[in-house]
Amino acid sequence: DAGVIQSPRHEVTEMGQEVTLRCKPISGHNSLFWYRQTMMRGLELLIYFNNNVPIDDSGMPEDRFSAKMPNASFSTLKIQPSEPRDSAVYFCASRPGGGWDQPQHFGDGTRLSIL
């Protein structure tokens, strides 16, 4: 089991640039979650997908953020244009189907720094 795979692990870019974060969920999992973690706000859910369909994007901070899941094995989170306040660690997590009590499994995260 390779676990949830995120790329890149680290990203440093200048404000105004487009940033794309990538996630490969665990094979067979049918729910995928994007989180943002900062010291000030802790772990925040941005959006989650069920069977590749976005279910709740109420956590997406503003229109600069967008997420897609074109198939069961890949998702992207895009920020355009990026701003310094977007600096954070972004985690992707996936969860298997089969019941409401299945745990989420996190990837190693992407540490994003916007200069």
Place this chain on the structure above:
Amino acid sequence: GENVEQHPSTLSVQEGDSAVIKCTYSDSASNYFPWYKQELGKRPQLIIDIRSNVGEKKDQRIAVTLNKTAKHFSLHITETQPEDSAVYFCAERGTGGSARQLTFGSGTQLTVLP
């Protein structure tokens, strides 16, 4: 909406002592309560979880208790070791429209002093 309060925010214990972290929630219909451990610079990892039909669950030195009446659940770590030092997050799964997502507490920084 769902709300999870976690206390304390920081906790220091001597090696070998016990540590207890408590969370309270607002949705009386919540039915799943996982705990995650996050070491510095690493991802959150599930360490134990409990369903609403159970009052207590234990896994070696870690235990979780759930009081549905009072709407709180606690993580207990006995015989603490330096490698237990990390940030611990509680979470709860709501119902209704948010049934597929978790709401996380703000985290507890546990430091085990050798």
